[in-house]
Amino acid sequence: MTGVASILPFVLMFAVFYFLLIRPQQRKSKQRNQMLSQLKKGDKVVTIGGMHGTILEITDDIVVLRVNDATKITFDRSAVNNVTTSAPAPAEKKEEKTEEVKA
Known part of the structure; x- marks a missing residue:
């Protein structure tokens, strides 16, 4: 019984660390x-670093940002x-139905 009592504080400490830090x-x-x-x-x-910009190009590991009208900067x-x-989500193109005019 003393073995369980000595392990219990470590189990409780691990549970607290898990729920407060790890998770x-x-x-x-x-x-x-x-x-x-x-x-x-x-x-x-x-x-x-605090740089604000708009994404112009993007690949798996590189992002090119437009900072102002003339400046493009590449970041990881x-x-x-x-x-x-x-x-904005790309607008879906509406299918234009063209009807043939019979003469």
Whole structure:
């Protein structure tokens, strides 16, 4: 019985660390990875260094941001901190029905 009593504080300490530190960090990491995977052209983003820009080009590991009208800067995709404004979803093209005119 004393063996269980001596292990119980360590088990409780691990449970507290898990729910207060490990689990929230895993959730935050998952949200960040999801945000990075959903980046697309036209998104307005802020980098880790505080640079604001709009995505012009994007590949698996590189993002090209337009900072102003004449300046383009290349960053690693992981340098994006958050998305401030998401680009609008591309509008679906309406199928134009053309009717043949019979003469």
